Amino acid sequence: MQRTQRSLTARLLGPQNRNLWFWVFVGPxxxxxxLFTYVPLAWSVYLSFFDAHNTVSPTHFVGLDNYLSMLGDSAFTSSLWTFVVFTxxxxxxxxxxALGLALAVNRLRFAQAFxxxxxxxxxxxSYVVAALVWKLSIFNGVRFGLANTVLGWFGGDQTAWLSTTHPPWYWLVIVTVRLWLQAGFYMILFLAGLQRVPIQLYEAAAVDGARAGWQTFRHITFPALRATSVAVVLLLVINAFQAFDEFYNLLSDSRGYPPYARPPLVYLYYTAxxxxxxxxxxxxxxxxxxxIVAVVTVAQARWFGLGRKEA
Structure with missing residues (x-):
């Protein structure tokens, strides 16, 4: 009996107590x-089947009524179309x-790390800080904003960038701030992919008469970046679904949030x-x-053949 207990204890702890130390470091x-991710997610799913006004402990079960109400709400479906446009x-x-920056940095022979x-x-x-800089300094709707100052140099009229809907200039503000914030991160991913391309491929292409530049990029570099490209596109789409900070901090004011350019998370924020x-x-x-995020991600992964073995 004691031998069995010692054997079970040794199996649980592993050789040299490796299992024990694993849980000591990973357990917390x-x-x-x-506690802070999976339990709230499960409780959110639970709440979705109840009438939960001003409470997180509901008692009135409503089944799928909340889901039918959301799908029939034009404001919610409109927020999904906002996501599509933003994407x-x-x-x-x-x-x-990001790809252009990666190609340029990868060709540098000095100061590449800089x-x-x-x-x-x-x-x-911070997305909040960047959004406020874009809103208050660059695309401020008065003549002191940087964008309006530049327009004034060329005789252009002042533009209320965030409140003009015809044409929808607010998209320029939203897209440029997100572009500035995330292009560098994806540039690093492309740089890692470029550094994995064997130099022998370029040498063989040169021997075969391939010209450096577009021809080499089209037939060697870009196909070699296929796995990286798939990962980048998947991450970009998922991050677009999660857009909140820049929309909320750019477009909301003391009067609330305008009815246009309202992504799903902003709509859900005001609902809940x-x-x-x-x-x-x-x-x-x-x-x-x-x-929706899960379905789109899986569909993209299957479309691009993510995880498929190379023939």
């Missing part, structure tokens, strides 16, 4: 992840800029934490949004 983080702007722009750090630095900036504080309805919307 696992507990924190469960169509930000994903290609960020992809092209320029890599300079382009990456905005990724460490606004005047009505309908946590059940907001939770249902969050679950719907999470399912």
């Amino acid at each position: 983080f696992a507990i924190g992840l469960a 169509l702007f930000i994903v290609p722009a960020t992809y092209a800029l 320029f890599r750090s300079v382009f990456f630095l905005p990724a460490a900036c 934490l606004g005047q009505g504080q309908n946590l059940g309805l907001g939770s249902a919307g969050a679950v719907i949004l999470a399912l």
Whole structure:
């Protein structure tokens, strides 16, 4: 009996107590992840089936009514279209800029680390701070804003960038601030991919008569970056779904949030934490949004063949 207990204890602890030390170091983080991430997620799913006004402990079960209400709410479906428009702007722009920066930095023969750090630095900036700089300094609607000052040099009229809807100049503000914040991060991913391309491929191409530049990029560099490109596009789409800080801090004011350019998270914020504080309805919307993100991510992964073995 004692031998069995010692054998079980030794199996649980592992050789040289490796299992024990593993849980000593990982256990606190696992507990924190469960308490502050998985438990709130599970409780949000639970709330979505109840009438939860101003409470997180509901008792009135409503089934799928919250989901049907969200799907039938034109404001919620409009917020999803806002995400689609934002994605169509930000994903290609960020992809092209990040890839261009990576190609330029990778060709440098000196000060490469300096320029890599300079382009990456905005990724460490707070989205809230960047949005306020864009709103109050660069795209301020008065003549003292940088954008209006530059327009004035060329005889242009002052523009209320964030309140003009025809044409929708607010998209220029939203897209440029997100582009500035995240292009450097994805540049680092592309740089890592470029450094994995074997130099022998370029040497063989040169021997075969391939010209340096567009021809080499099209037939060697870009195909070699396929896995990196797929990962970048997936991350860009997911991050676009999670857009909140720049929209909220750019467009909201003392009067509230305008009816245009309202992404899903901003709409859910006002639904769950606004005047009505309908946590059940907001939770249902969050679950719907999470399912959309999951479906889009899986569809993209299968479309690009992520994880598929090379023939």
